[in-house]
Amino acid sequence: MTLHHFVLILHLLAAAVWVGGHLLLAICYLPTALKKKDPQIILNFEKKYEALGMSSLVILIATGIWMAYDFGVTFETWFSFSSGIEKVVSIKLILLFLTFICAICAQFFVLPNLNETNIHRMAVIIISVTTIAVTMLVLGSTIRYGGL
Structure with a gap:
């Protein structure tokens, strides 16, 4: 097994936890709460879920950047959309930024005041x-x- 393959496995395991946890929340818990x-x-x-989910997100970011570099997509080429893999990396970075915006909104604006009247915001x-x-x-x- 190559180092890249090992990093990919870590990335996939972290993705299973991150995506799976959010699907569980959205499909099983959210409807009941609403x-x-x-x-x-x-x-x-x-x-x-927070500790496991956040740990998974950190692993996803680290392994994602590692694999991007393995594919030749370095910091200097992010957001140039010049190759299929570079397009995927750039779009995923944009989506990661949107995830951070959602997290900031949740942590600072929604969760501190979460109640039965504003649960739809969450x-x-x-x-x-x-x-x-x-x-x-x-x-x-x-x-x-080869990406998009």
């Missing part, structure tokens, strides 16, 4: 981050064929 208008359901999930963030995560997973799968 139906019952109970933000505690979301807060309890977040409390249990639902929008959860659905957005989940959609971004799945999109990043699909984009990553195109690397095998």
Whole structure:
């Protein structure tokens, strides 16, 4: 097994945790929380998942950048959209930035005041981050064929 293959496996395992956790939240916990208008359901999930989810995100970022460099997509070529793999890396970086914006909104504006009347704001963030995560997973799968 090459080092690149090992890094890919770490990346895929972290993606399974990150995407899987968000799908679980969006599909299983969010509908119940919305139906019952109970933000505690979301807060309890977040409390249990946060350490694992954030660790997975850090691993995803580190291994993603590592593999991008392995493919010759370095910092200097980010956002030039010059090759198929470079397009995928650049789009994934943009989506990562959008994920950070969602996280900032959630942590500083929504979660501190989360209640039964504004739970839909958190639902929008959860659905957005989940959609971004799945999109990043699909984009990553195109690397095998040379990207977009």
